[in-house]
Amino acid sequence: MMRAGPAIRAESVSQVFGAEDDPRRVVALDGASLDATRGELLCLIGPSGCGKSTLLNLIGGLMTPSAGEIAIDGQRVTGPLPKKVAFVFQESALFPWRSVADNVKLGMAFQGVAKSERADRAREALEAVGLAEFADHYPAQLSGGMKQRAQLARALGLKTEFLLMDEPFAALDEQTRMVLGEDLSELLARTGKTIVFVTHSLVEAVFLADRVAVFTARPGRIKTVISVDEGHPRSRSFMTSDKLARLRNQLYDLLHDEIRKTMVLRDPDGKGRT
Amino acid sequence: MSGMKLVYHLVQAAFVAALALAWYLATYNGYISPILLPSLTASLHEFWLLLASGSYWPDLQVTLTELGTAFVIAAVLGCAIGYLVSRSGFTVRVFDPLFAGLYSIPLVLLFPLYVLFFGLGSGSKIAIGATIAFFPIVLNTIAGFDYVDKAYITAAKSMGASGFQMFWCIMLPAAFPVVITGLRMGFIVAFLSILGTETIASLAGLGHRIVTYAESMDPAKMFAYIFFAILIAFLLNFLVSTAERRARRGPT
Amino acid sequence: MSATAALRDRPRRMPLVDFLSRPGGARLAVIALILIVWEVGVRLGGDPLFWAPPSKVVVAFFQLIGNVPVMTALGTTLWELIAAFVIALAVGVPVGLLLGLHRFMRGSFHPIVLMLYAIPQATILPLVILVFGIGPASKIAFGFTHAVFPITVTIVAGVQNIKPTLLTCARSMGANRRQILWNVVLPHMIPSFFTGMRLAMSADLLGVLLAELYVSQAGVGHFTRLFTESFEPQKLFALVAGLAAIAVILNELCRRAERRMSRWHE
Numbered sequence: 136m137m138r139a140g141p142a143i144r145a146e147s148v149s150q151v152f153g154a155e156d157d158p159r160r161v162v163a164l165d166g167a168s169l170d171a172t173r174g175e176l177l178c179l180i181g182p183s184g185c186g187k188s189t190l191l192n193l194i195g196g197l198m199t200p201s202a203g204e205i206a207i208d209g210q211r212v213t214g215p216l217p218k219k220v221a222f223v224f225q226e227s228a229l230f231p232w233r234s235v236a237d238n239v240k241l242g243m244a245f246q247g248v249a250k251s252e253r254a255d256r257a258r259e260a261l262e263a264v265g266l267a268e269f270a271d272h273y274p275a276q277l278s279g280g281m282k283q284r285a286q287l288a289r290a291l292g293l294k295t296e297f298l299l300m301d302e303p304f305a306a307l308d309e310q311t312r313m314v315l316g317e318d319l320s321e322l323l324a325r326t327g328k329t330i331v332f333v334t335h336s337l338v339e340a341v342f343l344a345d346r347v348a349v350f351t352a353r354p355g356r357i358k359t360v361i362s363v364d365e366g367h368p369r370s371r372s373f374m375t376s377d378k379l380a381r382l383r384n385q386l387y388d389l390l391h392d393e394i395r396k397t398m399v400l401r402d403p404d405g406k407g408r409t
Numbered sequence: 410m411s412g413m414k415l416v417y418h419l420v421q422a423a424f425v426a427a428l429a430l431a432w433y434l435a436t437y438n439g440y441i442s443p444i445l446l447p448s449l450t451a452s453l454h455e456f457w458l459l460l461a462s463g464s465y466w467p468d469l470q471v472t473l474t475e476l477g478t479a480f481v482i483a484a485v486l487g488c489a490i491g492y493l494v495s496r497s498g499f500t501v502r503v504f505d506p507l508f509a510g511l512y513s514i515p516l517v518l519l520f521p522l523y524v525l526f527f528g529l530g531s532g533s534k535i536a537i538g539a540t541i542a543f544f545p546i547v548l549n550t551i552a553g554f555d556y557v558d559k560a561y562i563t564a565a566k567s568m569g570a571s572g573f574q575m576f577w578c579i580m581l582p583a584a585f586p587v588v589i590t591g592l593r594m595g596f597i598v599a600f601l602s603i604l605g606t607e608t609i610a611s612l613a614g615l616g617h618r619i620v621t622y623a624e625s626m627d628p629a630k631m632f633a634y635i636f637f638a639i640l641i642a643f644l645l646n647f648l649v650s651t652a653e654r655r656a657r658r659g660p661t
Numbered sequence: 662m663s664a665t666a667a668l669r670d671r672p673r674r675m676p677l678v679d680f681l682s683r684p685g686g687a688r689l690a691v692i693a694l695i696l697i698v699w700e701v702g703v704r705l706g707g708d709p710l711f712w713a714p715p716s717k718v719v720v721a722f723f724q725l726i727g728n729v730p731v732m733t734a735l736g737t738t739l740w741e742l743i744a745a746f747v748i749a750l751a752v753g754v755p756v757g758l759l760l761g762l763h764r765f766m767r768g769s770f771h772p773i774v775l776m777l778y779a780i781p782q783a784t785i786l787p788l789v790i791l792v793f794g795i796g797p798a799s800k801i802a803f804g805f806t807h808a809v810f811p812i813t814v815t816i817v818a819g820v821q822n823i824k825p826t827l828l829t830c831a832r833s834m835g836a837n838r839r840q841i842l843w844n845v846v847l848p849h850m851i852p853s854f855f856t857g858m859r860l861a862m863s864a865d866l867l868g869v870l871l872a873e874l875y876v877s878q879a880g881v882g883h884f885t886r887l888f889t890e891s892f893e894p895q896k897l898f899a900l901v902a903g904l905a906a907i908a909v910i911l912n913e914l915c916r917r918a919e920r921r922m923s924r925w926h927e
Contacts, residue, residue, distance in 0.1 A: 196833075217834050220833070221833070221834070224830060226826045228824075228826045228827055228830035230844075230848070231926070232851070241844060242834045245834040246835045274925070420769035421769060421773060424769075424773065502684035503687040503691065504691075506684075506688070507691070513912050514909055515867045515870050515904075515905075515908055518904050521885040522897060525889050525892070525897060526711055600781075601781050604783040604784065605781075605871055607783075610874075616783055619784060619787050623788065623791055624787075628791070634784075635788065638784040
């Protein structure tokens with residue numbers, strides 16, 4: 136059944152941390168509005184502290200907004216939605232005392248999947264990310280890239296429609312990022328999930344996204360949304376194409392001033408704090 | 410003070426007050442024999458008398474002298490041997506596990522041997538204090554000099570630093586914080602060992618005084634000295650921690 | 662000349678030099694040297710009332726093993742140790758979990774626990790003897806007071822320093838409080854718990870030994886006093902060495918258990 140309206144809608148979302156009189160009060164988001172359509176990969180990009188991760192957590196129901204509304208499939212988000220939304224975090228959120236396969240199965244246990252189904256779904260998920268032979272390995276034995284694949288497998292095992300990824304490849308070297316990015320694009324084409332992807336990397340954003348939402352410096356708002364008209368799975372040739380370079384430059388122009396603003400903000404009393 | 414912190418402090422104060430009340434009530438009707446547990450008021454009274462009269466001084470003097478002597482011995486030996494061992498990677502690999510292994514056994518076992526050699530006087534206390542304090546000092550000194558970042562040494566060499574300059578300007582300041590920490594640990598551990606062994610077998614000192622009053626069935630005075638010893642312990646701890654913090658901040 | 666040929670033809674070092682140039686070998690050499698100096702020094706000029714050479718100590722060691730009262734005393738001390746440890750676990754684990762998991766309890770009572778931990782326990786040794794008598798009970802009590810703190814404190818730390826991302830992740834996957842506690846918090850805390858147990862075992866041993874050395878009717882403290890007062894240094898040395906060996910073995914066992922339980926640590 137096709138549902139009308141955007142798959143994810145964030146309307147005038149504001150998020151404030153800290154009370155009125157708290158000297159450390161932070162306005163992370165100030166009236167950010169965003170939509171995501173079903174089956175697209177939407178990238179969130181912006182300078183440090185612009186609230187993109189905050190918005191992601193709000194979409195996933197890990198926090199409730201100070202103002203504004205978030206709806207998924209037309210329904211207001213008030214708490215975690217384990218059956219609809221799966222997260223992949225930048226930090227390895229794998230449970231280190233469990234093997235890769237057990238990690239995937241534990242995720243399903245939390246979600247409420249029947250015990251009998253877990254083993255098969257785990258195997259499927261691990262095969263989808265190419266980690267089938269490492270099922271019994273422990274996270275400590277895996278490289279950074281493999282750990283993120285494992286996290287992805289755990290998220291896939293939950294068979295959710297939405298995937299929220301918070302800079303999942305940030306801690307990896309550029310070459311691994313490239314490979315994982317290609318794999319992610321291929322996964323998207325195959326499964327048709329709706330993915331919201333936070334990143335710092337301009338090239339990564341253009342390469343992966345159907346649309347890129349550019350944030351302003353803190354307090355965060357959506358400055359503009361760029362469309363990348365290119366089908367999935369994205370190929371190697373797209374990476375070296377003029378179109379990608381053009382879009383990347385466009386992103387750079389949009390972001391440059393916002394990044395500069397962030398640098399100034401970081402040293403408000405001019406004391407030379409880094 | 411934030412709201413919750415205030416609440417926590419109130420709860421702590423209430424807890425201490427409740428304990429004091431329980432102590433008071435337990436001895437009020439003679440529920441617990443006054444030989445075992447003197448009344449809170451009697452103990453506090455004796456504690457106050459003790460502080461006011463200064464009669465703690467002879468025993469405190471003995472304990473502090475033993476502590477000072479033991480610490481100086483341990484510090485000199487620990488730093489010297491620690492530095493010498495740190496000079497070569499080989500000696501570090503030979504001696505560091507040896508010292509670490511020795512430190513892992515309860516060295517208080519040596520105390521009966523020291524009593525055999527030195528008798529019940531201060532000598533055995535100084536010996537055990539120095540022995541036990543030696544280890545954190547030597548281990549930290551080795552670590553401090555051994556782990557000087559190779560980058561500093563390479564940079565200094567490339568600028569033509571002499572052996573002495575290397576030691577004085579690079580190694581010493583770099584090792585200093587770790588060595589200071591070792592000295593603090595040594596000091597504390599010397600104090601605890603001396604206090605403990607004074608309790609076990611001694612002729613004088615704070616630990617001994619507590620035992621005297623325990624054996625002479627004068628528990629109020631015993632508690633007074635227990636409070637006093639705890640007070641001294643906290644004071645010494647505070648002093649060396651502050652000294653360590655200042656020293657670590659100072660020259661660097 | 663090829664590399665392999667060069668390696669094959671290099672002059673071989675004497676096995677002894679080779680042995681000494683390895684740290685383990687050098688260490689053994691140092692220990693051997695100390696033993697030799699000790700043996701010779703005592704035989705040449707040591708007063709037999711205070712000194713015994715290693716050879717005599719070894720003989721005395723084996724004599725002690727056959728000595729029933731000494732072995733019984735050792736047994737008593739060991740069971741004092743274990744009893745204190747078990748009680749420390751029974752008290753320390755629940756308290757540690759309570760403080761670790763419950764913010765209000767932790768804010769209120771953790772400072773109190775830390776303050777108690779900082780009190781020099783030597784000051785209350787005579788009091789403990791007064792309360793529990795001169796038998797095994799006081800040794801168990803004193804071992805308990807030493808051991809309970811490392812257990813509690815390390816459990817609190819183990820529960821507290823779990824990465825927030827792990828908790829967030831579990832929550833995002835739909836875990837309820839009980840599931841988070843059982844599947845995330847508890848497994849995460851196990852290595853800290855084993856560290857705490859190792860520290861507690863050392864502290865327990867120290868407490869029991871201190872109490873034994875202070876006053877003992879039937880434990881090893883009785884015999885240390887006996888051998889000191891009767892000026893039998895070889896027996897005293899042997900007993901001390903035996904106890905030290907037991908301490909090393911216990912420590913090593915605890916370390917192995919700790920390492921096995923911490924294998925998933927990165």
